Each structure stands twice: as structure tokens, then as C-alpha cells.
Amino acid sequence: METNLKNIVEGALMAAGRPLNIKSLKALFEENSQPERGEILAVLQELQQESQGRGYEVVEVASGWRMQVRQGISTWINRLWDEKPARYSKALLETMALITYRQPITRGEIEEIRGVAVSSNIMKTLHEREWIRMLGHRDVPGRPAMYGTSKKFLDYFGLKTLEEMPTLMEIKEIGALNEDLDLEKEEKVDSEKASGNIKIKEDETK
Structure with missing residues (x-):
């Protein structure tokens, strides 16, 4: 079962194209033959260890585990596709940085720090990419929305928690x-x- 489990987990990570958590991996099996959580975790850690020094890596991010191209070779792999990666404006990156490091933060607080208005298109882009989420409302007149980062933001940058962000x-x-x-x-x-x-x-x- 152990070898079979390892092959199934590895194949699932390769085919999914997105992070898979242990619950999702467990659901691949019939209810009466589901492996224990610890067994799946041990297999994931083994696959992670075996991927060291390879062109791919098995990593744990906020939403689960995934198989991805190793960062050091992405320059060459990206040439497989004609479409260029999206480029973001300085204003959008500054806004995202403030949300990341000052969360929970309101749009007005972002504007106060940057000294300029935050474009609606910037907030729309961040919402569409699902990099930010609303955390609640500030208890002040008008009750402005407070924003923070999402799991998809962490997944995109290959992070498990915000603690892994550079200071x-x-x-x-x-x-x-x-x-x-x-x-x-x-x-x-x-x-x-x-x-x-x-x-x-x-x-x-x-």
C-alpha cells in the first residue's frame, strides 16, 4: 500500500495544477480504504525530500501541497509559452505591499500613507486575482472595509504563512x-x- 500510496499522491500533485491539502488527497480513496493523515503526510515529506536537486519541487503552501517548477530554472521554462507574464504598475505593487505588511488596513489608510488616491482599477485587479480579501470593518465613522492577504496570495508566491515573507x-x-x-x-x-x-x-x- 505504501508504494501505491506514494504513486497516487505523486500523480495527483502532478495532475492537479493547484495545491492539494491532505483532506483532498484522502478523498481520492474509497472510504473504507482511506490512508491515515499521518501516512499521507509522511509520503508528501518523502516526495519533498526526493525532489531536492531536481527540476521540480514539492512544496507546502497556504492551501496545501503542490508540485512546481524549481524557481532557479523558471527563466528557461517560461520560454515554452509565447504569452508574457503580467506586469504590474508601481502603484499596484505599493498598494499590495501595504496590504501585506500593514493588514488589516483600509483603503483610506493606504491613500494616507501613499499620499495619493488608490485607483479603483488597482483594487479591482487585486480582487480579481484573489490576492486580497475583506477582513471586516474599521470601527470608525463610515465603517470602512479592512483588507488583508488571501491564501491565493500566499500560494502564488510559494509561501505557507506570512511569517515566511521577508521583513x-x-x-x-x-x-x-x-x-x-x-x-x-x-x-x-x-x-x-x-x-x-x-x-x-x-x-x-x-
Whole structure:
């Protein structure tokens, strides 16, 4: 049963195209032959271990477990499709960052921090992608809606919990490093072009 269970779980993860939790995997079996939760978890952890060093990985995200292309090779795999990944405006990314790190937060509070109005299209896009959800209403006049991140947001970025997000300090340090790299790149671009040794920043290859 153990080998068979492993094959079934692996095949399900490969075919699903979305995260599967243990309850969903358990439901694949007849009621009188369902494996125990611990058995399924052990198989998932074994598959995760076996995927190390492969072109794919088995990871646990907010909604369950999934099989996905390893991040380090996504640049090449993306060339299989003509359609380019969606590009988002700076305003949308700033809004999403504030919701992520300041949740629960209202639209008015986002506007106060950013100093500009939040476009309705931005909120519509975030809702359509199901990256944000309404957490309730602020107990102030008008009772504005409070927003936070959703499980789909965590799934999209390969996270199990918000605790896995980089801290604001880490982001600030990365931003400062990128500024330094940009400055250095500008100063050396002519000589690098001549030698054919222009280095691509790591974040440009992902």
C-alpha cells in the first residue's frame, strides 16, 4: 500500500495544477480504504525530500501541497509559452505591499500613507486575482472595509504563512543594494560593453 500510496499522491500533485491539502488527497480513496493523515503526510515529506536537486519541487503552501517548477530554472521554462507574464504598475505593487505588511488596513489608510488616491482599477485587479480579501470593518465613522492577504496570495508566491515573507528591513537592504548595483552599472557600462562582460543582476533573471 505504501508504494501505491506514494504513486497516487505523486500523480495527483502532478495532475492537479493547484495545491492539494491532505483532506483532498484522502478523498481520492474509497472510504473504507482511506490512508491515515499521518501516512499521507509522511509520503508528501518523502516526495519533498526526493525532489531536492531536481527540476521540480514539492512544496507546502497556504492551501496545501503542490508540485512546481524549481524557481532557479523558471527563466528557461517560461520560454515554452509565447504569452508574457503580467506586469504590474508601481502603484499596484505599493498598494499590495501595504496590504501585506500593514493588514488589516483600509483603503483610506493606504491613500494616507501613499499620499495619493488608490485607483479603483488597482483594487479591482487585486480582487480579481484573489490576492486580497475583506477582513471586516474599521470601527470608525463610515465603517470602512479592512483588507488583508488571501491564501491565493500566499500560494502564488510559494509561501505557507506570512511569517515566511521577508521583513521590511530585509526589503530595505535589498533595495539599497539594488541602488548600489545600478550606480555601479552606470559607471562601468561602457567598459563592460567593450569587454562583453556585462553582468545581469540576479533579480533580472527571475
